[in-house]
Amino acid sequence: MAGLGGIGGFGGLGGMNSQAQQQQEQMRLMEMMQEMQVADSLRMYNELVQRCFGHCVENFRSRKLDGKEEACIVRCCQKFLKFTQRATQRFQEHQQEMAEEAAKAQQNK
Amino acid sequence: MNMPQGQGNLDAMKAEMIFVADLFNKMSEMCFKKCVPRFHDGDLNTGEPVVCADRCVGKYVEATNKVGEVMQQLQQGQAPQ
Numbered sequence: 661m662a663g664l665g666g667i668g669g670f671g672g673l674g675g676m677n678s679q680a681q682q683q684q685e686q687m688r689l690m691e692m693m694q695e696m697q698v699a700d701s702l703r704m705y706n707e708l709v710q711r712c713f714g715h716c717v718e719n720f721r722s723r724k725l726d727g728k729e730e731a732c733i734v735r736c737c738q739k740f741l742k743f744t745q746r747a748t749q750r751f752q753e754h755q756q757e758m759a760e761e762a763a764k765a766q767q768n769k
Numbered sequence: 770m771n772m773p774q775g776q777g778n779l780d781a782m783k784a785e786m787i788f789v790a791d792l793f794n795k796m797s798e799m800c801f802k803k804c805v806p807r808f809h810d811g812d813l814n815t816g817e818p819v820v821c822a823d824r825c826v827g828k829y830v831e832a833t834n835k836v837g838e839v840m841q842q843l844q845q846g847q848a849p850q
Contacts, residue, residue, distance in 0.1 A: 723827035
């Protein structure tokens with residue numbers, strides 16, 4: 661999770677202060693983004709457990725999941741994740757289109 | 770990187786704390802929902818809410834591990850559709 665070590669590679673280049681500052685700024689931004697991403701995926705993890713547990717587990721005669729419940733949770737999880745993946749793809753395409761349109765509109769002005 | 774090594778660990782610990790607290794809150798909310806209404810429905814098989822809570826926690830933790838496994842599998846295999 662501490663990741664991002666690879667980006668530190670170009671820290672020693674040149675003496676230009678503003679460039680170094682820019683790089684530092686960018687690094688901090690990347691770190692912040694990564695932190696947000698980690699927090700978000702953990703939140704999603706928890707929500708997924710809650711959703712699938714609520715859907716799949718109905719009896720409490722045992723302390724362990726039975727075969728049916730486990731299979732249900734796996735399917736629930738897979739379905740949700742695949743669905744999310746697809747939605748992410750479509751959303752990204754949409755965002756890209758919007759960005760391109762905005763860029764075009766700027767150029768035409 | 771001029772950030773001290775400790776900062777990354779601290780962030781990771783913070784993320785984990787938030788995760789565990791969230792897990793606990795969602796679990797107790799869910800197990801309350803699942804176990805307490807049963808107290809009123811006259812079903813003797815399911816036992817008291819206290820017993821149900823014990824079992825619910827066990828199952829919830831197991832479910833959390835299972836979901837983690839599936840998430841990892843899908844991430845590594847990049848979702849065979």
